[in-house]
Amino acid sequence: MHDIIVGAFWKALQMIFSGNGEVYATVYRSLYVTGLGTLLSCSWSIPIATVLGLYSFRGKWFIKGIFSSLIGVPTVALGLLLYLFMSHSGEFGFLHLLYTLNGIAIGESILVTPLIVSFTASALGAADVQLRDLAKTLGASGLRCNLAIMRETVWSMVLAVSAAFNRGFGELGIAMIVGGNLLGETRVLTTSIALETNLGDFDIAMAYAIILMAIVLTITLVINLVERIRQEEMPWKK
Protein backbone atom coordinates (compact mmCIF):
# COMPACT_ATOMS: atom_id res chain seq x y z
CA MET A 1 0.00 0.00 0.00
CA HIS A 2 2.81 2.34 1.02
CA ASP A 3 4.58 1.56 -2.26
CA ILE A 4 1.45 2.32 -4.27
CA ILE A 5 1.05 5.72 -2.63
CA VAL A 6 4.71 6.64 -3.00
CA GLY A 7 4.65 5.40 -6.58
CA ALA A 8 1.50 7.43 -7.20
CA PHE A 9 3.19 10.64 -5.99
CA TRP A 10 6.04 10.12 -8.45
CA LYS A 11 3.57 9.23 -11.17
CA ALA A 12 1.61 12.42 -10.43
CA LEU A 13 4.77 14.54 -10.70
CA GLN A 14 5.71 12.73 -13.91
CA MET A 15 2.28 13.38 -15.40
CA ILE A 16 2.39 17.06 -14.46
CA PHE A 17 5.91 17.77 -15.71
CA SER A 18 5.92 15.44 -18.72
CA GLY A 19 3.94 17.93 -20.75
CA ASN A 20 1.19 15.35 -21.29
CA GLY A 21 -1.50 17.37 -23.05
CA GLU A 22 -4.32 15.07 -22.00
CA VAL A 23 -3.45 15.51 -18.30
CA TYR A 24 -3.51 19.28 -18.61
CA ALA A 25 -6.69 19.14 -20.65
CA THR A 26 -8.33 16.93 -18.02
CA VAL A 27 -7.39 19.36 -15.27
CA TYR A 28 -8.61 22.28 -17.39
CA ARG A 29 -11.94 20.57 -18.06
CA SER A 30 -12.40 19.88 -14.34
CA LEU A 31 -11.68 23.49 -13.45
CA TYR A 32 -13.92 24.71 -16.27
CA VAL A 33 -17.02 22.69 -15.38
CA THR A 34 -16.74 23.35 -11.65
CA GLY A 35 -15.80 27.00 -12.06
CA LEU A 36 -18.65 27.64 -14.46
CA GLY A 37 -21.05 25.59 -12.38
CA THR A 38 -20.17 27.44 -9.17
CA LEU A 39 -20.44 30.82 -10.88
CA LEU A 40 -23.83 29.95 -12.36
CA SER A 41 -25.06 28.72 -9.00
CA CYS A 42 -23.92 31.93 -7.26
CA SER A 43 -26.06 33.97 -9.64
CA TRP A 44 -29.24 32.54 -8.13
CA SER A 45 -28.06 31.09 -4.82
CA ILE A 46 -26.84 34.33 -3.30
CA PRO A 47 -30.07 36.25 -3.96
CA ILE A 48 -32.06 33.31 -2.56
CA ALA A 49 -29.77 33.16 0.48
CA THR A 50 -30.14 36.91 1.00
CA VAL A 51 -33.90 36.62 1.15
CA LEU A 52 -33.71 33.62 3.48
CA GLY A 53 -31.07 35.18 5.69
CA LEU A 54 -32.27 38.74 6.01
CA TYR A 55 -36.04 38.63 5.74
CA SER A 56 -38.78 37.03 7.79
CA PHE A 57 -41.74 35.42 6.11
CA ARG A 58 -44.06 32.49 6.55
CA GLY A 59 -42.56 29.19 5.56
CA LYS A 60 -39.00 30.50 5.76
CA TRP A 61 -37.84 27.75 8.08
CA PHE A 62 -39.42 25.10 5.89
CA ILE A 63 -37.62 26.39 2.80
CA LYS A 64 -34.34 26.59 4.70
CA GLY A 65 -34.89 23.01 5.81
CA ILE A 66 -35.40 21.88 2.24
CA PHE A 67 -32.16 23.46 1.10
CA SER A 68 -30.26 22.02 4.08
CA SER A 69 -31.54 18.54 3.39
CA LEU A 70 -30.55 18.79 -0.29
CA ILE A 71 -26.89 19.47 0.56
CA GLY A 72 -26.24 15.76 0.71
CA VAL A 73 -28.15 14.77 -2.42
CA PRO A 74 -26.39 11.79 -4.07
CA THR A 75 -24.65 12.97 -7.20
CA VAL A 76 -25.57 9.82 -9.14
CA ALA A 77 -29.25 10.37 -8.42
CA LEU A 78 -29.02 13.97 -9.59
CA GLY A 79 -26.95 12.87 -12.58
CA LEU A 80 -29.60 10.34 -13.56
CA LEU A 81 -32.39 12.89 -13.26
CA LEU A 82 -30.47 15.36 -15.40
CA TYR A 83 -29.71 12.64 -17.95
CA LEU A 84 -33.42 11.99 -18.35
CA PHE A 85 -34.13 15.69 -18.83
CA MET A 86 -31.22 16.29 -21.20
CA SER A 87 -31.54 13.18 -23.34
CA HIS A 88 -33.02 13.43 -26.85
CA SER A 89 -36.45 12.47 -25.58
CA GLY A 90 -36.20 14.66 -22.51
CA GLU A 91 -37.75 18.10 -21.97
CA PHE A 92 -34.41 19.82 -22.50
CA GLY A 93 -33.09 17.52 -25.21
CA PHE A 94 -33.31 20.33 -27.74
CA LEU A 95 -30.50 22.14 -25.89
CA HIS A 96 -28.05 19.32 -26.76
CA LEU A 97 -26.37 19.48 -23.37
CA LEU A 98 -25.91 15.76 -22.86
CA TYR A 99 -22.30 14.60 -23.11
CA THR A 100 -21.01 18.17 -23.06
CA LEU A 101 -18.94 20.13 -20.57
CA ASN A 102 -21.68 22.73 -20.27
CA GLY A 103 -24.13 19.98 -19.38
CA ILE A 104 -21.85 18.88 -16.55
CA ALA A 105 -21.47 22.52 -15.45
CA ILE A 106 -25.23 22.96 -15.27
CA GLY A 107 -25.54 19.74 -13.30
CA GLU A 108 -22.87 20.86 -10.84
CA SER A 109 -24.48 24.28 -10.51
CA ILE A 110 -27.66 22.55 -9.36
CA LEU A 111 -25.66 20.25 -7.07
CA VAL A 112 -23.93 23.06 -5.18
CA THR A 113 -26.94 25.39 -4.94
CA PRO A 114 -28.25 23.99 -1.62
CA LEU A 115 -24.78 24.32 -0.10
CA ILE A 116 -24.28 27.95 -1.10
CA VAL A 117 -27.84 28.88 -0.11
CA SER A 118 -27.72 27.16 3.29
CA PHE A 119 -24.29 28.36 4.37
CA THR A 120 -24.78 31.90 3.12
CA ALA A 121 -28.26 32.24 4.60
CA SER A 122 -26.95 30.99 7.95
CA ALA A 123 -24.08 33.49 7.89
CA LEU A 124 -26.40 36.37 7.07
CA GLY A 125 -28.94 35.31 9.66
CA ALA A 126 -26.28 34.99 12.32
CA ALA A 127 -24.83 38.44 11.63
CA ASP A 128 -24.97 40.57 14.74
CA VAL A 129 -28.47 42.06 15.03
CA GLN A 130 -26.82 45.19 16.35
CA LEU A 131 -25.05 45.62 13.00
CA ARG A 132 -28.42 46.19 11.40
CA ASP A 133 -29.37 48.60 14.20
CA LEU A 134 -26.06 50.39 13.76
CA ALA A 135 -26.59 50.81 10.03
CA LYS A 136 -30.13 52.06 10.66
CA THR A 137 -29.18 54.55 13.32
CA LEU A 138 -26.44 55.92 11.07
CA GLY A 139 -29.04 56.62 8.40
CA ALA A 140 -29.17 53.48 6.27
CA SER A 141 -32.53 52.09 5.30
CA GLY A 142 -33.77 48.97 3.54
CA LEU A 143 -31.29 47.91 0.87
CA ARG A 144 -28.38 49.80 2.42
CA CYS A 145 -28.86 47.97 5.73
CA ASN A 146 -28.81 44.65 3.95
CA LEU A 147 -25.72 45.66 1.97
CA ALA A 148 -23.97 46.59 5.22
CA ILE A 149 -24.73 43.15 6.65
CA MET A 150 -23.66 41.43 3.45
CA ARG A 151 -20.40 43.34 3.47
CA GLU A 152 -19.75 42.21 7.03
CA THR A 153 -20.42 38.58 6.14
CA VAL A 154 -18.75 38.53 2.74
CA TRP A 155 -15.99 36.30 3.97
CA SER A 156 -18.49 33.69 5.16
CA MET A 157 -19.94 33.80 1.65
CA VAL A 158 -16.49 33.27 0.16
CA LEU A 159 -16.05 30.19 2.37
CA ALA A 160 -19.48 28.90 1.34
CA VAL A 161 -18.61 29.31 -2.33
CA SER A 162 -15.22 27.64 -1.90
CA ALA A 163 -16.89 24.72 -0.10
CA ALA A 164 -19.32 24.50 -3.00
CA PHE A 165 -16.48 24.52 -5.48
CA ASN A 166 -14.74 21.69 -3.64
CA ARG A 167 -17.97 19.68 -3.60
CA GLY A 168 -18.41 20.13 -7.32
CA PHE A 169 -14.77 19.49 -8.10
CA GLY A 170 -14.80 16.14 -6.37
CA GLU A 171 -18.15 14.83 -7.56
CA LEU A 172 -18.37 11.88 -9.93
CA GLY A 173 -22.03 11.04 -10.55
CA ILE A 174 -22.98 14.05 -12.66
CA ALA A 175 -19.69 14.14 -14.58
CA MET A 176 -20.03 10.45 -15.45
CA ILE A 177 -23.72 10.24 -16.30
CA VAL A 178 -24.27 13.63 -17.90
CA GLY A 179 -20.77 13.95 -19.36
CA GLY A 180 -20.23 10.39 -20.44
CA ASN A 181 -16.49 10.44 -19.71
CA LEU A 182 -15.64 10.91 -23.39
CA LEU A 183 -11.89 10.96 -24.08
CA GLY A 184 -10.73 14.41 -25.08
CA GLU A 185 -14.25 15.80 -24.68
CA THR A 186 -15.82 15.40 -21.25
CA ARG A 187 -13.28 13.38 -19.31
CA VAL A 188 -12.50 15.15 -16.05
CA LEU A 189 -10.33 14.24 -13.04
CA THR A 190 -12.98 12.28 -11.16
CA THR A 191 -14.11 10.26 -14.17
CA SER A 192 -10.44 9.62 -15.05
CA ILE A 193 -9.89 8.20 -11.57
CA ALA A 194 -12.94 5.96 -11.94
CA LEU A 195 -11.83 4.80 -15.38
CA GLU A 196 -8.22 4.06 -14.42
CA THR A 197 -9.39 2.20 -11.33
CA ASN A 198 -11.70 0.05 -13.45
CA LEU A 199 -8.79 -0.65 -15.80
CA GLY A 200 -6.61 -1.69 -12.87
CA ASP A 201 -4.14 1.16 -13.40
CA PHE A 202 -4.10 2.10 -9.74
CA ASP A 203 -0.96 4.20 -9.93
CA ILE A 204 -2.46 6.42 -12.63
CA ALA A 205 -5.75 6.58 -10.73
CA MET A 206 -3.89 7.53 -7.55
CA ALA A 207 -1.88 10.11 -9.46
CA TYR A 208 -5.07 11.76 -10.71
CA ALA A 209 -6.47 11.65 -7.17
CA ILE A 210 -3.34 13.36 -5.85
CA ILE A 211 -3.61 16.06 -8.52
CA LEU A 212 -7.28 16.56 -7.62
CA MET A 213 -6.55 16.80 -3.92
CA ALA A 214 -3.57 19.08 -4.52
CA ILE A 215 -5.79 21.51 -6.43
CA VAL A 216 -8.50 21.44 -3.75
CA LEU A 217 -5.93 21.90 -0.96
CA THR A 218 -4.18 24.71 -2.80
CA ILE A 219 -7.42 26.61 -3.31
CA THR A 220 -8.39 26.13 0.34
CA LEU A 221 -4.96 27.16 1.61
CA VAL A 222 -4.90 30.26 -0.60
CA ILE A 223 -8.31 31.30 0.71
CA ASN A 224 -7.19 30.75 4.30
CA LEU A 225 -4.03 32.75 3.68
CA VAL A 226 -5.99 35.62 2.14
CA GLU A 227 -8.29 35.60 5.16
CA ARG A 228 -5.38 35.71 7.58
CA ILE A 229 -3.76 38.55 5.67
CA ARG A 230 -7.09 40.35 5.66
CA GLN A 231 -7.32 39.93 9.42
CA GLU A 232 -3.66 40.98 9.72
CA GLU A 233 -2.77 37.75 11.46
CA MET A 234 0.20 36.83 9.31
CA PRO A 235 1.93 33.85 10.94
CA TRP A 236 5.41 35.25 10.35
CA LYS A 237 4.56 38.28 12.43
CA LYS A 238 4.00 36.22 15.57
Place this chain on the structure above:
Amino acid sequence: MEVRLQNVEKSYGSVKVLKDINLEILGAKTIVLLGTNGAGKTTLLRIIAGLDERDKGSILLDGKDADERELRQIATLVFQKTVMFNTSVYGNLAYGLKIRGKEDGEIKEGIARELHTVGLRNFEKRKARKTSGGEQQRIALARAFLLNPQILLLDEPTANLDPYSATIIERAIMGKKGKGIVILATHNLSQAKRLADAVVHIYEGKIVEIADPEEFFNNPRSEMTRKFINGELDY
Protein backbone atom coordinates in the same frame (compact mmCIF):
# COMPACT_ATOMS: atom_id res chain seq x y z
CA MET B 1 -36.60 71.37 18.28
CA GLU B 2 -39.36 70.23 20.60
CA VAL B 3 -39.86 66.57 21.38
CA ARG B 4 -42.96 65.30 23.14
CA LEU B 5 -43.57 61.70 24.10
CA GLN B 6 -47.24 61.08 24.83
CA ASN B 7 -48.53 57.89 26.46
CA VAL B 8 -45.79 55.78 24.94
CA GLU B 9 -45.96 52.09 25.78
CA LYS B 10 -43.91 49.09 24.77
CA SER B 11 -44.17 45.41 25.56
CA TYR B 12 -41.95 42.48 24.70
CA GLY B 13 -44.24 39.49 24.67
CA SER B 14 -46.25 39.59 27.88
CA VAL B 15 -43.84 41.92 29.66
CA LYS B 16 -44.73 45.60 29.59
CA VAL B 17 -41.39 47.39 29.52
CA LEU B 18 -42.60 50.96 29.14
CA LYS B 19 -45.83 52.15 30.71
CA ASP B 20 -47.52 55.40 29.81
CA ILE B 21 -44.35 57.44 29.21
CA ASN B 22 -44.89 61.17 28.97
CA LEU B 23 -41.89 63.37 28.46
CA GLU B 24 -41.36 66.84 27.06
CA ILE B 25 -38.01 68.16 25.84
CA LEU B 26 -38.09 71.74 24.71
CA GLY B 27 -34.97 72.99 22.98
CA ALA B 28 -31.33 71.92 23.15
CA LYS B 29 -31.21 70.19 26.52
CA THR B 30 -29.24 67.34 28.03
CA ILE B 31 -31.62 64.86 29.63
CA VAL B 32 -30.23 62.10 31.81
CA LEU B 33 -32.22 58.91 32.33
CA LEU B 34 -31.55 57.20 35.61
CA GLY B 35 -32.90 53.88 36.73
CA THR B 36 -32.09 50.37 37.83
CA ASN B 37 -31.18 47.62 35.37
CA GLY B 38 -34.25 46.60 33.43
CA ALA B 39 -36.11 49.82 34.25
CA GLY B 40 -36.67 50.55 30.55
CA LYS B 41 -33.98 53.15 29.81
CA THR B 42 -32.53 51.33 26.80
CA THR B 43 -35.97 50.54 25.42
CA LEU B 44 -36.94 54.19 25.67
CA LEU B 45 -33.76 55.25 23.89
CA ARG B 46 -34.36 52.70 21.12
CA ILE B 47 -37.92 53.92 20.61
CA ILE B 48 -36.83 57.54 20.39
CA ALA B 49 -34.08 56.44 17.98
CA GLY B 50 -36.70 54.80 15.78
CA LEU B 51 -35.12 51.36 16.14
CA ASP B 52 -38.06 49.80 17.92
CA GLU B 53 -41.72 50.33 17.25
CA ARG B 54 -43.82 51.66 20.11
CA ASP B 55 -47.02 49.75 20.83
CA LYS B 56 -49.01 52.80 21.87
CA GLY B 57 -48.62 56.54 22.08
CA SER B 58 -47.00 59.16 19.94
CA ILE B 59 -43.74 60.98 19.59
CA LEU B 60 -44.23 64.53 18.38
CA LEU B 61 -41.40 66.43 16.74
CA ASP B 62 -42.25 70.13 16.69
CA GLY B 63 -45.90 69.17 17.05
CA LYS B 64 -45.93 66.58 14.28
CA ASP B 65 -46.33 62.85 14.99
CA ALA B 66 -43.23 61.03 13.79
CA ASP B 67 -42.92 57.41 12.73
CA GLU B 68 -39.80 55.24 13.13
CA ARG B 69 -38.35 56.27 9.76
CA GLU B 70 -38.70 59.97 10.55
CA LEU B 71 -37.15 59.46 13.99
CA ARG B 72 -34.14 57.66 12.46
CA GLN B 73 -33.55 60.65 10.21
CA ILE B 74 -32.99 63.02 13.12
CA ALA B 75 -31.78 60.79 15.96
CA THR B 76 -28.63 58.70 16.37
CA LEU B 77 -28.08 56.17 19.14
CA VAL B 78 -24.70 55.19 20.57
CA PHE B 79 -25.11 51.68 21.94
CA GLN B 80 -23.90 50.56 25.33
CA LYS B 81 -22.12 47.62 23.74
CA THR B 82 -20.05 49.13 20.95
CA VAL B 83 -20.58 47.85 17.44
CA MET B 84 -17.93 48.43 14.82
CA PHE B 85 -18.01 47.60 11.13
CA ASN B 86 -15.18 45.30 10.14
CA THR B 87 -13.18 48.05 8.54
CA SER B 88 -10.89 50.90 9.53
CA VAL B 89 -11.78 53.64 11.99
CA TYR B 90 -12.06 55.92 8.95
CA GLY B 91 -14.49 53.52 7.26
CA ASN B 92 -16.64 53.39 10.39
CA LEU B 93 -16.77 57.14 10.76
CA ALA B 94 -17.37 57.79 7.08
CA TYR B 95 -20.30 55.37 6.78
CA GLY B 96 -23.07 57.74 7.84
CA LEU B 97 -21.58 60.69 5.98
CA LYS B 98 -21.36 58.73 2.72
CA ILE B 99 -25.03 57.81 3.03
CA ARG B 100 -25.76 61.52 3.34
CA GLY B 101 -23.79 62.21 0.15
CA LYS B 102 -20.98 64.21 1.71
CA GLU B 103 -17.87 64.93 -0.37
CA ASP B 104 -14.62 63.11 0.38
CA GLY B 105 -12.87 66.29 1.47
CA GLU B 106 -15.62 67.17 3.89
CA ILE B 107 -15.65 63.63 5.26
CA LYS B 108 -11.89 63.60 5.80
CA GLU B 109 -11.95 66.97 7.52
CA GLY B 110 -14.89 66.04 9.74
CA ILE B 111 -13.33 62.76 10.79
CA ALA B 112 -10.05 64.40 11.73
CA ARG B 113 -11.94 67.01 13.75
CA GLU B 114 -14.12 64.57 15.70
CA LEU B 115 -11.28 62.12 16.34
CA HIS B 116 -9.41 65.04 17.87
CA THR B 117 -12.49 65.83 19.99
CA VAL B 118 -12.50 62.32 21.46
CA GLY B 119 -8.74 62.17 21.91
CA LEU B 120 -7.97 59.73 19.10
CA ARG B 121 -5.93 61.77 16.66
CA ASN B 122 -4.44 59.87 13.72
CA PHE B 123 -6.52 56.77 14.41
CA GLU B 124 -8.04 56.78 10.94
CA LYS B 125 -6.14 53.83 9.50
CA ARG B 126 -6.45 51.51 12.47
CA LYS B 127 -8.74 48.50 12.31
CA ALA B 128 -11.73 49.57 14.38
CA ARG B 129 -12.33 46.13 15.92
CA LYS B 130 -8.72 45.88 17.04
CA THR B 131 -8.94 48.99 19.24
CA SER B 132 -9.61 48.78 22.98
CA GLY B 133 -13.07 49.01 24.55
CA GLY B 134 -12.51 52.60 25.61
CA GLU B 135 -11.24 53.57 22.18
CA GLN B 136 -14.19 51.89 20.48
CA GLN B 137 -16.63 53.80 22.65
CA ARG B 138 -14.88 57.04 21.71
CA ILE B 139 -14.96 56.06 18.04
CA ALA B 140 -18.69 55.33 18.35
CA LEU B 141 -19.20 58.75 19.91
CA ALA B 142 -17.19 60.49 17.18
CA ARG B 143 -19.23 58.59 14.58
CA ALA B 144 -22.43 59.95 16.10
CA PHE B 145 -21.07 63.49 16.51
CA LEU B 146 -20.12 63.58 12.83
CA LEU B 147 -23.75 63.17 11.82
CA ASN B 148 -24.75 66.17 13.93
CA PRO B 149 -28.09 64.62 14.84
CA GLN B 150 -30.85 66.76 16.27
CA ILE B 151 -31.29 64.12 18.98
CA LEU B 152 -28.19 62.35 20.25
CA LEU B 153 -28.96 59.26 22.33
CA LEU B 154 -26.27 57.71 24.50
CA ASP B 155 -26.79 54.40 26.27
CA GLU B 156 -24.40 54.28 29.24
CA PRO B 157 -21.51 55.72 27.22
CA THR B 158 -18.95 55.42 30.02
CA ALA B 159 -19.97 52.08 31.52
CA ASN B 160 -16.99 49.77 32.10
CA LEU B 161 -14.50 52.38 30.92
CA ASP B 162 -11.29 53.47 32.58
CA PRO B 163 -11.41 56.93 34.21
CA TYR B 164 -9.33 58.49 31.43
CA SER B 165 -11.66 57.32 28.64
CA ALA B 166 -14.71 58.23 30.72
CA THR B 167 -13.38 61.75 31.28
CA ILE B 168 -12.68 62.29 27.59
CA ILE B 169 -16.15 61.09 26.66
CA GLU B 170 -17.81 63.32 29.24
CA ARG B 171 -15.77 66.27 28.05
CA ALA B 172 -16.84 65.56 24.48
CA ILE B 173 -20.50 65.37 25.53
CA MET B 174 -20.16 68.63 27.48
CA GLY B 175 -18.76 70.17 24.31
CA LYS B 176 -22.00 69.39 22.53
CA LYS B 177 -24.24 70.91 25.19
CA GLY B 178 -26.62 73.47 23.82
CA LYS B 179 -26.14 72.30 20.23
CA GLY B 180 -28.98 69.78 20.18
CA ILE B 181 -30.97 67.43 22.35
CA VAL B 182 -28.86 64.86 24.18
CA ILE B 183 -30.55 62.01 26.04
CA LEU B 184 -28.17 59.94 28.07
CA ALA B 185 -28.86 56.80 30.11
CA THR B 186 -26.52 56.13 32.99
CA HIS B 187 -26.12 54.56 36.42
CA ASN B 188 -23.52 57.12 37.39
CA LEU B 189 -25.18 59.65 39.70
CA SER B 190 -22.22 62.05 39.72
CA GLN B 191 -22.17 61.99 35.92
CA ALA B 192 -25.87 62.84 35.94
CA LYS B 193 -25.18 65.78 38.25
CA ARG B 194 -22.39 67.04 35.99
CA LEU B 195 -24.12 66.67 32.64
CA ALA B 196 -27.86 66.99 33.10
CA ASP B 197 -30.14 69.91 32.47
CA ALA B 198 -32.94 67.62 33.65
CA VAL B 199 -32.91 64.20 35.28
CA VAL B 200 -35.58 61.56 34.62
CA HIS B 201 -35.97 58.62 36.97
CA ILE B 202 -37.51 55.52 35.39
CA TYR B 203 -38.69 52.73 37.64
CA GLU B 204 -40.28 49.54 36.31
CA GLY B 205 -41.10 51.18 33.00
CA LYS B 206 -42.67 54.32 34.42
CA ILE B 207 -41.31 57.81 34.85
CA VAL B 208 -41.50 58.50 38.58
CA GLU B 209 -39.65 61.81 38.69
CA ILE B 210 -38.45 64.56 36.39
CA ALA B 211 -36.51 67.46 37.86
CA ASP B 212 -33.43 69.60 37.44
CA PRO B 213 -30.33 68.05 39.06
CA GLU B 214 -30.43 70.33 42.12
CA GLU B 215 -33.98 69.41 43.00
CA PHE B 216 -33.62 65.77 41.94
CA PHE B 217 -30.66 65.00 44.17
CA ASN B 218 -31.34 67.30 47.11
CA ASN B 219 -35.09 67.20 47.39
CA PRO B 220 -36.69 64.42 45.32
CA ARG B 221 -40.48 64.33 45.39
CA SER B 222 -40.80 60.60 44.85
CA GLU B 223 -40.01 58.05 47.56
CA MET B 224 -38.70 55.68 44.85
CA THR B 225 -36.26 58.32 43.70
CA ARG B 226 -35.08 58.98 47.23
CA LYS B 227 -34.46 55.25 47.71
CA PHE B 228 -32.71 55.03 44.35
CA ILE B 229 -30.34 57.88 45.16
CA ASN B 230 -29.55 56.33 48.54
CA GLY B 231 -28.94 52.93 46.97
CA GLU B 232 -31.89 51.39 48.77
CA LEU B 233 -33.87 50.39 45.70
CA ASP B 234 -33.94 46.67 44.86
CA TYR B 235 -32.73 45.71 41.38
